[in-house]
Amino acid sequence: MQCDHFDAGRCRSCTLMGVPYAQQLADKERRVADVLAPVAPDLLWVDPARSPASHYRNKAKLVVGGTAGHPTLGILDHRGRGIDLRDCGLYEPGLAATFGPLHDLVARLGLEPYDVPARRGELKYLLVTHSPGGEQLVRFVLRSQRHLAAIRAALPTLLHALPSVRVVTANLHPEHKAVLEGDTEIALTPQTSLPMTVGDVTLQLGPRSFFQTNTTVAAALYRQALDWVDAAAPTVVWDLYCGVGGFALHAAAPGRTVVGVETSSDAVAAARRALAEGPDAGHVEFVVGDATTTTVEPAPDLVVVNPPRRGIGPDLAAWLDASPARHVIYSSCNVATLARDLAAMPSLRALTGRVFDMFPQTPHTEVMVLLERTATPS
Template identity: 60%
Template sequence: MQCSYFDAASCRSCTLMGQPYAAQLAGKVRHCQDLLAAHRDLSWLPPVPSREAGYRNKAKMVVAGTVEEPTLGILDGEGRGVDLRECGLCTPGLQQVLPTLAGFVTRAKLTPYDVPRRRGELKYLLLTESPDGELMLRFVLRSEEPLGRIRKHLPALRRELPQLRVVSANLQPEHKAVLEGQREIVLTEQATLPMRVNGVALHLRPQSFFQTNTDVAAALYRQGRAWVEELAPASVWDLYCGVGGFALHSAAADRDVLGVETSREAVASGRVSAREAGLERVRFEAGDATALVRGAQTAPDLVIVNPPRRGIGPELSGWLEAAPVRHVIYSSCNAVSLARDLAAMPSLRPRRARVLDMFPQTNHYEAMVLLERA
């Protein structure tokens, strides 16, 4: 993949840009295999590649510049805006609408937030595209002051972009490196964006997490479903479940599935998906995964974990090691913490592993491991 922003040193976020894709993927597999080399009986499945470009289903654009000439992209070392609206990693659908959104900033007089001076209102535009080509747009604002103008001009924007289904404003008044605040104000009748993956409708709310690469996320869930179907457990816990991707893919008429997630928005999304699909034995609870197991009186046959980069940590690893859980499926976005957690569960032997390239042009990837109690 060729990138003019990288060549001009305007953006160096993609650390592997310019390297042949086959070499990128081979390097990620090698990195993961080296970290898990202690597990000599581990069988490696072929890696799952991605499109090199146009794979990102979300654009997190810092808004800078002026009302008349806003930039959508990142900030340089001095806090000035670098416009990246033609970033080749974003899907064509996202690239197509970014100029229209820049025009909306001007029309609605949304003053970009000036980081060095700590002035202005609009901090970010967060845009997500579904597999059906529909869009969710979130304005991250310093205060409610621009809301009236956004509401006034929103009907015209929706006429320009009929694929725009969900629009919201997130309030982040503090001057610190935090993307969004806790308060979300939905500005459209529709509050969730359906993300249809492998025939499963996942409902994405404004503050819910969804994988960045839809095609590879679909492969991730298919792999999880294949392992679950092979093992045929009577009960499954999906910890760090997000909007319920693994839980909903694990559903069966004779299986109890529980998804656990700290985000109440994500849990609400999972419940909607389960209800619409008629999955009465799939339920979701809001809470901390470690707290759940700490008070658990029983254990399921199989546990799926999909934690953030820090991993599942010593307490949950210790519980899985001691509990009568027969199998664990561990989906990791950080093979370093994955290796550390596996070392803390010696009774659960890694049997199969797979690298899925969720983030081409970067060093990041997803790894899945199937563990079986010895």
């Protein structure tokens, strides 16, 4: 992949830019294997799940810079000035097609970009998610409600220019903090969730819902997990950190009980909506709770964990190590915390692993490991 912004030094986010994709992937596999070797010396590696080297991102987190009437959509430089990255080669074509009309709307409304050094302005970010069905969810991250009425009034114009947009919201983020969003979300369209069809499952993404950035590789991740689940033939599956239910809904099958646990009530509501709108898939339920402490009935034969970068931590690792679960599937975006957690579960042996290249052009990667119990819990 070639990028003029990288070559000119305007954006260095893609630290592997210029490295051939095959080499990027081989280096990632080698690093992951080296980190896990001390705690999983017999791990059998499946061929990695490859990604397109470019045009793979299904979501954009666009910092709004520039001035009212002349905004930039992209990132900020070290002085807080906007760098326009609407032509970035990482975005799916259908996602990139939304940037021009959104830019024109922001300019026409005169929405004042938030000036980070001066701590002044209104519009902080535009967050856009693109579905496999060619639809979008658009979020305006604002400092206050000052321009909310203007955005509402301009919605018909936006939806005429972008008829594929299904969900529009405003997020209020009044504080000067290095976080992406605030606590208040205001729906501006009747529809509040974006259908995301992955394989045979249609998930429902709300404005705050997490979904993998790379739809192609996310589909491979879910397929691999389902293959491992089906081979293990569990009666009861727990999906901890279930989010909007991706692993749980893929694992659902007649005669199998699946329980998803997630701390976000919005995500659980989205998972329940996807369950209600999907085909009958056996007994599936979603529970709001802390994945590290919440226990439900019945006890699991197999547990899927998909934690944030910090990993599952010592308490959940100890519980899993002593649990009745015969298998654990651990999906991780941080191989260092994965290695730490595997070391804390000596009764479970890592059998098989696979790298999923969610983020070409960067060193980040996802890895999933299948664990099998080798010792009976005391």
